[in-house]
Amino acid sequence: xxxxSMTVNGKTVEREVEDRMLLVEFLREELNLTGxxxxxxxxxxxxxxxHVDGKAVKSCTQLAVQASxxxxxxxxGLATGGDLHxxxxxxxxxxxxxxxxxxxxxxxxxxxxxxxVGAGNLDEKTIRENLEGNICRCTGYHNIVRSIEAGxxxxx
Amino acid sequence: MGVEGIGARVLRKEDKxxxxxxxxYTDDFKMAGMHYAAFVRSPHAHxxxxxxxxxxxxxMPGVVGVLDGKQLTGxxxxxxxxxxxxxxxxxxxxxxxxxxxxxxxxxxxxGDAAAVVVADTxxxxxxxxxxxxxxxxxxxxxxxxxxxxxxxxPQLHPEAKGNLIYDWEIGEKxxxxxxxxxxxxxxxxxxxxxxxxxNPMEPRAALANYDEADDHFTLYTTxxxxxxxxxxxxxxxxxxxxxxxxxxxxxxxxxFGSKIYIYPEEIVCLWASKRLGVPVKWTxxxxxxxxxxxxxxxxxxxARIGFDKDGKIVGFSIDTIANIGAYMSLFSSSVxxxxxxxxxxxxxxxxxxxxxxxxxxTNTAPVDAYRGAGRPEATYLVERIMETAAxxxxxxxxxxxxxxxxxxFPHQTPVIMCxxxxxxxxxxxxxxxxxxYANIGKRKEEAKARxxxxxxxxxxxxxxxxxxxxxxxxxxxAGVGLWESGEIRVNPVGTVEILTxxxxxxxxxxxxxxxxxxxxxxxxxxxxxxxxxxxxxxxFGMGTYGSRSGxxxxxxxxxxxxxxxxxxxxxxxxxxEADEGxxxxxxxxxxxxxxxxxxxxxxxxLAAYTGHNLPQGMEPGLKETAFYDPTNFTFPAxxxxxxxxxxxxxxxxxxxQFVAADDFGVIVNPxxxxxxxxxxxxxxxxxxxxENVIYDDNGQxxxxxxxxxxxxxxxxxxxYKLSTHETxxxxxxxxxxxxxxxxAIGSPPALINAITDAIGNNNLTMPATPARVWALINGx
Ligand code: FES
Ligand code: FES
Numbered sequence: 001x002x003x004x005s006m007t008v009n010g011k012t013v014e015r016e017v018e019d020r021m022l023l024v025e026f027l028r029e030e031l032n033l034t035g036x037x038x039x040x041x042x043x044x045x046x047x048x049x050x051h052v053d054g055k056a057v058k059s060c061t062q063l064a065v066q067a068s069x070x071x072x073x074x075x076x077g078l079a080t081g082g083d084l085h086x087x088x089x090x091x092x093x094x095x096x097x098x099x100x101x102x103x104x105x106x107x108x109x110x111x112x113x114x115x116x117v118g119a120g121n122l123d124e125k126t127i128r129e130n131l132e133g134n135i136c137r138c139t140g141y142h143n144i145v146r147s148i149e150a151g152x153x154x155x156x
Numbered sequence: 157m158g159v160e161g162i163g164a165r166v167l168r169k170e171d172k173x174x175x176x177x178x179x180x181y182t183d184d185f186k187m188a189g190m191h192y193a194a195f196v197r198s199p200h201a202h203x204x205x206x207x208x209x210x211x212x213x214x215x216m217p218g219v220v221g222v223l224d225g226k227q228l229t230g231x232x233x234x235x236x237x238x239x240x241x242x243x244x245x246x247x248x249x250x251x252x253x254x255x256x257x258x259x260x261x262x263x264x265x266x267g268d269a270a271a272v273v274v275a276d277t278x279x280x281x282x283x284x285x286x287x288x289x290x291x292x293x294x295x296x297x298x299x300x301x302x303x304x305x306x307x308x309x310p311q312l313h314p315e316a317k318g319n320l321i322y323d324w325e326i327g328e329k330x331x332x333x334x335x336x337x338x339x340x341x342x343x344x345x346x347x348x349x350x351x352x353x354x355n356p357m358e359p360r361a362a363l364a365n366y367d368e369a370d371d372h373f374t375l376y377t378t379x380x381x382x383x384x385x386x387x388x389x390x391x392x393x394x395x396x397x398x399x400x401x402x403x404x405x406x407x408x409x410x411x412f413g414s415k416i417y418i419y420p421e422e423i424v425c426l427w428a429s430k431r432l433g434v435p436v437k438w439t440x441x442x443x444x445x446x447x448x449x450x451x452x453x454x455x456x457x458x459a460r461i462g463f464d465k466d467g468k469i470v471g472f473s474i475d476t477i478a479n480i481g482a483y484m485s486l487f488s489s490s491v492x493x494x495x496x497x498x499x500x501x502x503x504x505x506x507x508x509x510x511x512x513x514x515x516x517x518t519n520t521a522p523v524d525a526y527r528g529a530g531r532p533e534a535t536y537l538v539e540r541i542m543e544t545a546a547x548x549x550x551x552x553x554x555x556x557x558x559x560x561x562x563x564x565f566p567h568q569t570p571v572i573m574c575x576x577x578x579x580x581x582x583x584x585x586x587x588x589x590x591x592x593y594a595n596i597g598k599r600k601e602e603a604k605a606r607x608x609x610x611x612x613x614x615x616x617x618x619x620x621x622x623x624x625x626x627x628x629x630x631x632x633x634a635g636v637g638l639w640e641s642g643e644i645r646v647n648p649v650g651t652v653e654i655l656t657x658x659x660x661x662x663x664x665x666x667x668x669x670x671x672x673x674x675x676x677x678x679x680x681x682x683x684x685x686x687x688x689x690x691x692x693x694x695x696f697g698m699g700t701y702g703s704r705s706g707x708x709x710x711x712x713x714x715x716x717x718x719x720x721x722x723x724x725x726x727x728x729x730x731x732x733e734a735d736e737g738x739x740x741x742x743x744x745x746x747x748x749x750x751x752x753x754x755x756x757x758x759x760x761x762l763a764a765y766t767g768h769n770l771p772q773g774m775e776p777g778l779k780e781t782a783f784y785d786p787t788n789f790t791f792p793a794x795x796x797x798x799x800x801x802x803x804x805x806x807x808x809x810x811x812x813q814f815v816a817a818d819d820f821g822v823i824v825n826p827x828x829x830x831x832x833x834x835x836x837x838x839x840x841x842x843x844x845x846x847e848n849v850i851y852d853d854n855g856q857x858x859x860x861x862x863x864x865x866x867x868x869x870x871x872x873x874x875x876y877k878l879s880t881h882e883t884x885x886x887x888x889x890x891x892x893x894x895x896x897x898x899x900a901i902g903s904p905p906a907l908i909n910a911i912t913d914a915i916g917n918n919n920l921t922m923p924a925t926p927a928r929v930w931a932l933i934n935g936x
Contacts, residue, residue: 018279020279028184032186033177034177034180034181034183034184035176035177035178035179037181037357037358037409038183038359039357039358039359040442040861041441041442041443041861042442042861042862042863044861044862044863045357045442045862074177075175075176075177076176076177076178078176078177079176084175084176088175088176089175091171091175092167092168092171092172093167095167095168095827095828095830095831097171097174097175098410098662098663098664098831098835099356099357099358099407099408099410099661099662100170100171100173100174100175100179100407100409100662101179101181101356101357101358101409101410102357103174103175103179104174104175104177107175124875125871127870128870128871129870129871131869131870131871132869132871134869134870135357135862135867135869136357136870137355137356137410137412137835137839137867138357138410138662138831138835139831139834139835139838140831140834140835140836140837140838140868140873140876140899141838141870141873142831142834142873142875142876143830143831143834144870145870145875
């Protein structure tokens with residue numbers, strides 16, 4: 001067991017956890033932040049993407065202890081003061097989700113993508129290539145791409 | 157159409173919770189004292205269980221139970237059922253082998269459950285599952301359906317001699333053979349429909365609790381049809397009586413058919429919860445999902461089609477072998493028969509069709525309905541052979557189709573279906589235009605100059621949704637009726653609750669169903685709440701699959717709304733001392749036509765509940781239920797055009813454009829319909845280009861993770877060009893046909909036809925991996 005301490009969605013949390021506990025389990029089971037999902041066991045699907053120190057991370061690929069001391073933002077922490085993040089709003093406005101299971105990971109990835117590449121540099125090809133690590137079975141990606149285009153504009 | 161009525165692109169009411177991480181999926185629920193189940197699964201394709209040594213596992217930390225199949229059957233838990241009886245052509249009933257939720261004596265595929273461990277944490281459960289020692293005696297196995305039919309093949313079930321479940325046929329064999337014998341041109345093909353894994357992104361899960369005080373069970377589960385689950389769990393598996401079992405399917409992360417069935421894990425969690433006295437949760441990991449979720453497709457067919465000298469089809473003969481896996485899943489028998497062969501007439505006027513289907517057991521995971529269920533297999537066959545025949549006859553593939561289109565309705569095919577409405581030329585024309593089909597020659601030349609091979613392919617699909625009059629499916633062997641129920645509950649303040657037996661797992665019912673109420677009464681969709689997925693709240697329903705929630709589910713709501721409207725008008729007429737026939741309800745107001753007399757909708761609703769001043773003899777309240785049984789299938793149809801560019805150096809295919817022109821009848825929310833088509837096409841492109849379930853010769857599943865099973869990703873597919881053409885479906889009050897599966901049904905042949913056009917070789921099998929395409933280009 002190890003002690004972990006991190007900031008999650010702006011709040012400091014401290015827990016005693018098993019060394020083998022994954023960050024995603026920590027978020028889901030310890031903190032009840034069930035918006036972060038698990039869709040695979042090989043770090044392929046991206047349903048579990050959160051931000052750790054401002055970077056998109058597959059939380060099924062990191063141990064909770066590795067995130068100790070870090071600043072973690074999950075889908076639950078993206079909206080500020082009741083206002084949706086522009087990327088969240090864009091997913092709704094462009095029907096970028098159906099069952100919603102991939103959606104938290106998609107949105108967290110999309111926000112990171114805009115931060116990394118810059119809203120102005122996001123053509124369709126770049127968006128599609130950067131979604132390589134996020135699988136959606138419902139939308140066929142068409143409206144996810146539209147959502148990210150719109151979300152990027154709104155973030156600019 | 158109002159801004160929120162039928163035909164409006166209303167943004168989804170349900171999105172808020174999903175985009176903020178507040179969706180509630182089965183695995184998100186927790187219960188006090190909850191324990192976790194881990195299954196011990198067979199590593200062998202076929203084996204006899206000689207013995208199980210549980211002692212080490214039982215001694216491990218946190219373990220409260222290690223249970224096996226003998227204990228399960230000893231407690232009276234019944235075998236899994238198949239809900240559709242098929243008779244062979246000799247009249248004998250299908251040969252169904254036994255399937256116990258936990259194997260008792262034999263395991264028959266890799267992943268078959270052999271024992272279950274329940275422990276206080278998931279880690280403890282999994283560790284203990286590793287410690288269960290099962291003494292297996294390996295038996296000979298068979299993986300491919302064609303091999304399972306051979307003399308001397310290993311036998312899976314004593315009930316099914318030669319592994320044959322049924323040998324079924326439809327249509328007139330002699331007439332079809334005669335017609336083909338007299339044809340001016342005959343095209344023959346052997347066509348394989350590859351095996352797929354449905355892969356909803358949310359893995360299956362179950363959380364079961366037996367409450368001893370109330371002698372009552374609750375099951376949270378990833379189901380497309382919680383009421384059917386409850387019925388089957390109680391009536392057939394005897395897990396709990398129906399009135400003592402509540403099944404809740406909360407937010408469900410996609411289904412695509414794979415969450416229709418009642419799987420062993422749900423049964424086991426319920427049973428274990430009572431036996432061990434703790435709530436039991438099981439959540440599939442992705443590998444388990446690949447191993448145990450019902451797979452789809454897996455057909456091998458030989459087809460022959462004959463044409464007269466004018467290119468008119470004279471006869472079509474098909475011989476299919478369908479792999480059903482190791483056990484018969486809930487609707488597995490219907491998929492390669494009534495959901496498949498009844499669509500083999502395609503959009504065409506064909507006088508003679510005969511199809512023979514042999515369905516066989518193999519040592520693989522059960523195969524059942526996956527998005528489209530039988531119709532993709534039929535469409536792939538018809539549209540591949542039409543395209544190939546056109547090329548052989550030197551005709552434009554579009555023209556050959558046009559010559560054979562059904563153009564008068566109703567049209568009775570020789571394979572049961574009676575098409576009620578359509579305009580196949582309209583969708584073909586729209587798709588060809590949008591794809592600039594006329595100028596493909598130029599684009600091919602331009603590509604050639606760059607060393608690339610361009611090709612274009614068509615697919616004119618038809619499918620059947622909204623299955624179907626209960627009496628009709630009953631006569632064909634279905635064990636259930638396929639109606640739907642709906643309840644409209646108007647509250648005293650005028651807000652509305654819709655209770656529906658349909659289930660949304662991505663389809664957006666919370667929005668589209670509310671649009672019906674808006675259309676009828678002019679209430680904002682925000683004043684309408686859609687309730688589904690809980691057997692304690694909704695009386696009964698058949699769930700969502702087969703693109704039935706619009707055509708059948710909404711039709712039930714329309715009937716309930718009719719009753720609500722009639723009663724509200726009576727009350728209003730009484731209150732305003734007007735004639736009932738003069739009352740109109742619009743924009744949230746109840747008016748006397750041609751006067752300025754009116755009441756607010758909420759005033760009429762309140763009057764219904766105060767009961768102070770109601771017409772003589774009227775019961776108070778404003779709540780109505782309706783059951784709707786469809787009068788026919790509905791027949792969505794359309795044309796898909798795919799254009800590809802193949803790199804001859806690598807064999808890699810790029811989808812340049814994909815055009816869809818669909819006729820779904822009346823559309824409630826175009827935004828949602830487009831989303832369904834996008835998703836469906838992408839799954840179809842996945843099947844045609846990427847996806848393939850592969851078992852090796854030992855029956856080990858080689859494609860059990862996303863590292864090995866190629867899911868379509870964002871950069872594998874283009875943006876799509878969609879259009880719709882509407883012919884109103886005469887069979888239901890909404891005029892709707894359904895849109896959930898069309899994309900997956902229509903797209904694979906368009907894509908394969910495009911690649912075969914590009915490379916000049918019709919002999920391509922799905923998925924068209926670079927290796928396969930390269931081999932064909934290079935004559936390997
Ligand atoms: S759960 Fe993390 S990538 Fe799939
Ligand atoms: S919306 Fe269902 S997986 Fe993406």
